[in-house]
Amino acid sequence: MTMDNQTGAGQTVCVTGAGGFIASWLVKLLLERGYTVRGTVRNPEDEKNAHLKNLEGAEERLILVKADLLDYNSLAEAINGCQGVFHVASPVTDDPVQMVEPAVNGTKNVLDAAAEAGVRRVVFTSSIGAVYMDPKRDYESVVDESCWSNLDFCKDTKNWYCYGKTVAEQAAWERAKEKGLDLVVVNPCVVLGPLLQSAINASTLHILKYLTGSAKTYANSVQAYVHVRDVAEAHILVFENTSASGRYLCAESVLHRGDVVDLLAKMFPHYPIPNRCSDEVKPRMKPYNFSNQKLKDIGLEFTPVKQCLYETVISLQEKGHIPK
Numbered sequence: 042m043t044m045d046n047q048t049g050a051g052q053t054v055c056v057t058g059a060g061g062f063i064a065s066w067l068v069k070l071l072l073e074r075g076y077t078v079r080g081t082v083r084n085p086e087d088e089k090n091a092h093l094k095n096l097e098g099a100e101e102r103l104i105l106v107k108a109d110l111l112d113y114n115s116l117a118e119a120i121n122g123c124q125g126v127f128h129v130a131s132p133v134t135d136d137p138v139q140m141v142e143p144a145v146n147g148t149k150n151v152l153d154a155a156a157e158a159g160v161r162r163v164v165f166t167s168s169i170g171a172v173y174m175d176p177k178r179d180y181e182s183v184v185d186e187s188c189w190s191n192l193d194f195c196k197d198t199k200n201w202y203c204y205g206k207t208v209a210e211q212a213a214w215e216r217a218k219e220k221g222l223d224l225v226v227v228n229p230c231v232v233l234g235p236l237l238q239s240a241i242n243a244s245t246l247h248i249l250k251y252l253t254g255s256a257k258t259y260a261n262s263v264q265a266y267v268h269v270r271d272v273a274e275a276h277i278l279v280f281e282n283t284s285a286s287g288r289y290l291c292a293e294s295v296l297h298r299g300d301v302v303d304l305l306a307k308m309f310p311h312y313p314i315p316n317r318c319s320d321e322v323k324p325r326m327k328p329y330n331f332s333n334q335k336l337k338d339i340g341l342e343f344t345p346v347k348q349c350l351y352e353t354v355i356s357l358q359e360k361g362h363i364p365k
């Protein structure tokens with residue numbers, strides 16, 4: 042534990058969906074900084090949350106609270122007495138019924154409970170999916186915090202995850218305004234890196250499928266990537282920095298899928314990594330421009346994507362998801 046960085050000593054904060062990929066890292070870093078953490082989980086006894094209890098400082102300062110996003114009272118109980126809330130929990134699915142209502146109403150419930158408890162600041166985990174889904178954006182322009190995804194486009198393409206995240210973030214801003222709550226939003230791109238939990242989450246699956254042989258080709262598409270520790274750090278930076286405000290795009294680099302498989306194949310040549318694009322007709326999609334300057338300005342140092350991919354694969358090996 043870094044004893045010289047006890048910025049959270051004496052403060053209690055709530056992290057929703059504590060057992061998930063990003064939230065587990067956030068809980069870990071908060072505990073390392075001396076915070077007392079109330080982590081909401083849907084089932085505290087479930088084996089999938091066992092890793093949280095083994096985190097350094099967990100025995101003394103982590104309390105797991107049973108709460109569901111759609112149950113206001115359970116959230117209010119978890120948040121009451123906290124100085125801050127990190128609202129990370131969300132369904133991660135393209136099923137419209139499972140995605141949209143829980144994401145939006147869950148967010149409203151968390152903000153209402155935070156307002157009721159009088160917390161200092163709420164940090165909401167949105168997504169780049171609420172930022173860059175816009176067919177009208179030209180490829181020369183820079184994707185930054187001023188961009189919003191186009192809801193009609195998300196609907197027409199049945200991208201219910203991006204639709205749900207966009208509407209949930211909009212609901213968060215509206216609710217915060219109505220209630221006079223201090224809200225700051227982090228918009229991460231595809232998050233990779235070591236897993237603390239045993240289960241595979243959606244973004245890690247994105248890499249796993251290239252290592253197991255289940256993906257025979259790679260798509261002609263580009264995506265932005267970021268390390269999970271950096272995402273957790275970003276949440277803490279925007280919470281602690283009193284002048285932080287608005288949205289923070291959290292991305293390190295944009296790569297074509299072809300670049301991702303090339304990097305993986307160079308570092309781990311013994312896996313059946315695809316080397317053929319599924320689309321041999323259209324020109325190769327170009328990476329878009331983006332800005333992560335806002336987070337750099339408040340002190341975030343991003344981990345290079347190659348390191349991030351390397352650590353993801355090593356973690357998948359260590360957790361037994363792929364042979365070494």
Ligand SMILES: NC(=O)c1ccc[n+]([C@@H]2O[C@H](COP(=O)([O-])OP(=O)(O)OC[C@H]3O[C@@H](n4cnc5c(N)ncnc54)[C@H](OP(=O)(O)O)[C@@H]3O)[C@@H](O)[C@H]2O)c1
Pocket residue numbers: 057058059060061062063064082083084108109110111129130131132133143147166167168169206228229230231232233242243244
């Ligand atoms: N990973 C990425 O690439 C990425 C990128 C951008 C944004 N994000 C955002 O980051 C957040 C965390 O994502 P993640 O990748 O860490 O996903 P994850 O591992 O799947 O975690 C999602 C968490 O949300 C919880 N949850 C879902 N529905 C809930 C409900 N109705 N009530 C209470 N808890 C609920 C889950 O709890 P259970 O374990 O009980 O299911 C789980 O702990 C999400 O808001 C996601 O949209 C992720």
